[in-house]
Amino acid sequence: MTALLEVKNIETYYDLVYAIRGASFAVEEGSITAILGNNGAGKSTILKTIMALIKDQPEKGVIEFDGVPIQNRDTDEIVRKGIAYVPEGREIFEELTVHEHLLMGAYLRKDTPGVKQDIEKVFAYFPVLKQRTHQWAGTLSGGEQQMLAIGRALMLRPRLMILDEPSLGLSPILVKEIFAIIREINLTGTTILLVEQNANMALSISGTGLILENGRFVMKGNSTDLLEDKDVKEFYLGIKSETSAKGYQRWKRKKAWR
């Protein structure tokens, strides 16, 4: 398999904050790749850097999509290449209806019949949305909004779909549902890169897992291996191996990762 997206040694600054400190990874065509990490590790920043949502970044490094460098371009140009992005916290357009959202998602497409077909496809994935077709998106529940955000991204017929914390603020059952659909979308041939706090869920559907800490990747591997890994278990899945009386062990392990 070939890499659809390849990020080579990027460094990103948020004003003066050195957020990404040389991160490299590849997303293989047809795979699901998950990036895990604590709050403030830089997960979302990596995605925003790829989508060029942070001005004049990355400072250094190369981002290649399908072998073509895409760093330092305008966002809409990157989207045109076939990368869809589902932003953190949904970012829906409150005063557009569900239907208008889907049309908005197909903003760059000119083939009306194809768009119509894809709208039906999105409704097949998310039947709830069909009942809300002409409702303002601002009046939807959080879960429905997340579904809409994913549906909207699907309308682009992307080759790569990037999701930033799709589980944010959703009930456990909805999280399960959303992840099942993400997997379904992947099975139809869309490559997926997602960032998650919910490590268990993310590793259970992804093929490759990456662990980010303080702007650097500290671990890469098959998701199944990561799920079994001692450190990942302890720090991300919340399964404690053993507790030392003074809490030394935790500190020592963390230390060893850097």
Add this chain to the structure above:
Amino acid sequence: MDMKREYYEDIQLLSSPVVIFWFVVLIVSLYLFPLFVDNYYVYVANYIAINIIVATGLNLLVGYTGQISLGHAGFFAIGAYGTIILMAKAGVPFLLALPCAALVAAGFGFLLGLPALRLEGPYLAIATLGFGLTITQIIGRMEIFGGREGLHAPDIIIGSWVLDTDKEFYFLLITLTILLLLFMRNLIKTRVGRAFIAIRDADIAAQTMGVNIVYYKTLAFAVSAFYAGMAGGLYAFVLKFIEPEIFTLMMSIMFLAMVVVGGLGSMMGSIAGAALLCWLDLKLRNILDIPYIGDWLETLSQNWFSITGVSNIQFIVFGSIMVLIMLFEPLGLYGVWIRTKKYWRTWPF
């Protein structure tokens, strides 16, 4: 309520025979109305129509794209001066001079749109305010614009038709107004309009749909300025005479007030807001002529609200009405309209 099943049903202008009927009645009565009324009311109608054009254009910027402008009197002035100068100095016919001047205003709108890419909210308001103030200063000092003495509007001649009365001008104005409103509605209900709304509601998400924010934000400014320019060019012929002092900061603020009082992000609201505020503005000037209350109001304002002894009650009433509308109907007049519609649809419940 009737459900809309197709998207094209939703964006249709005329959805049912009943609506078509009333739409035709409205258009016909708009054209027939000057035949039955005083010249003064035609003047009022002209005044209102011009403000409706500006408010609709400003609404695109403020209501739909989420930007703000306190400089629309500047575009208005550019349209007015541009039209008159093109006609008087270059001999361009009115129907060509007007859009040309409006295009110049649109050009300035584009330029003003550039800082808007980096500014937001109050910061943008101040930047546009600066523009509005500067334009009148520049115009007031340049020979070609007639300086402080102002300029007289020449007669409008279209073919062999000389429009030298308010009534004749009304027919031209109302036609242009209807065309501009239809164009705006079309713009808002299609792909471009959705992009504007998307930028307002979530600009990051809009970008990731492939919307070029730079292009659309400046486009909103340009289109909005174009409308203000058109209205300004027409206004010059309602007044027959223009001078820099007309295009004050107060005017920009009144335009903004029309949009907000009418209801942000609603064309119907802009129309209603412009009509109401213009009508109030003209009516309240004569508030002291109302029998009984008039005398009382005059004494009240002279004794309590004014140190110079000049009655200022019209401003007080005007301001209070605006405060009350915003207080009780934050959605503006459009909110009132929605509620009335709901009430009748669900009547008798």
